[in-house]
Amino acid sequence: MAAVNLLSLEKVSARLGKQAVLSGVDLTVGAGEVVALCGPNGAGKSSAIRAAVGLAPLTGGAVRLDGDDLRGLSHRQRAERVAYLPQERRIAWNLPAFEVAALGAPFLSGGDAMARAEAALIEVGAGHLIDRGVADMSGGERARVLLARALVVGAPLLLADEPIAGLDPDAQRLVLERLRARADAGAGVLVSLHDLTLAAGFADRVVVLDQGRVIAQGAPIEALSPTVLRSVFGLDGEWIEAPNGPLLAARRA
Template sequence: MSALQLINASARLGGRVVLDGVSFEVDAGELVAVVGPNGAGKSSAIRALAGLLPLSAGEARLGGDSVSRLTDRQRAERVAYLPQERRIAWNLPALEVAALGAPFLSGADASAAALKALVEVEADHLAHRGVAEMSGGERARVLLARALATGAQTILADEPIAGLDPDAQLMVLERLHDRARSGQAVLVTLHDLTLAARHADRVVVLAEGRVVADAAPMQAMTPDVMTRVFGLTARWIETSDGPLLSGVRYSDGSGSGVRVESSEL
């Protein structure tokens, strides 16, 4: 049984179609990246699976059950949701913010889960600092820790590396990859195509609310798809570190922290 599924899912926002018959699934132990141009429907797919975007047709499922039939508590127990927005209303210490990810545990157990998650994202030194006194990158780590503290079987992460420096980007993706290897199902939206290719087990390419490709990175992001969807000329090349998506520029000489040559991606 798949951990999460969209089945012929359609949705509208403000009169605009944002999902148009989208179908894909993620199994336990997989990290799947959803990529596509701005407005392709990436965040809408994540929000539909989290139960935050009603569908006009089709179905979203978590653990085989329709999201629309789950209670708020059941959704919270089954899925950890990391939204793209990083607003935190109050200047709480990082430990308390991370503990909000474990609302069904006792106070002591929630704090323990929060501290463990902060250690996991290398932010335990921020445990007692107010989030309003942190940089954007530090807050991003704390919010990731909040999601990891849930212990949910499924993780939905919407642009978790946006605005982070290259080292932090790689750390976040490595932690999510580790969670998938431990048996959780991880679905993440990304703008950086090369990092998606490097870290995802499978890539779902969206364009105009529809699935264009759903396969292993090399099969999903073919030269034809890259041209049709992103307007890029790109190809796969073999390197000593394995296949690499060419047609991108590097932010440093090591090939880490790459960005696609288009601000629209």
């Protein structure tokens, strides 16, 4: 019997005001895999992730978490099944890092939530920031704290919207390594990425969106073919054989 996908978007359509942002999107995320959402600005990447957590009302199709229709799940059931890391990194209050991270575990007792928050902060290399207010941090430090908050949830599915945008290379590598580690431990990860080279080397599968539609999906070497690179991204690209596997080389056409 085939395993049920942790996330399924089935012919999902959505609008933002009068504009269609998703049109018949199909995608899945299984346990133990990283799926990268790629596409130009306005392609629908954030809308797809928001739809997957119930934050973008659908005009058609269905979202399923572990086989169950999202619309039939309570807020607690959703929170237990999926962790969401939004692109927005602004935090309204200057709370210390451990309190922000602990917000990812609202159903645990205070002591358990704090212990899990501390462990997550150490996991993302932010153990030294435990008592520092998030308003007094750099953008990269704050990004680590928010990643810790998502990891604290302990959900089997993790959705991250542009988690490495604006970060330096070391911080980007750390974020991707933590997401990869969660997938290797059995979680499913859906992450939107602008950097196609990073997506190609990091993800098990890539889903390419353009104007709210799925243009290609599959293994990176298939989804990011020279034809897709040129037609969707305006890039000339090729896959180069390397000791650790094929590498994507792309440049502006």
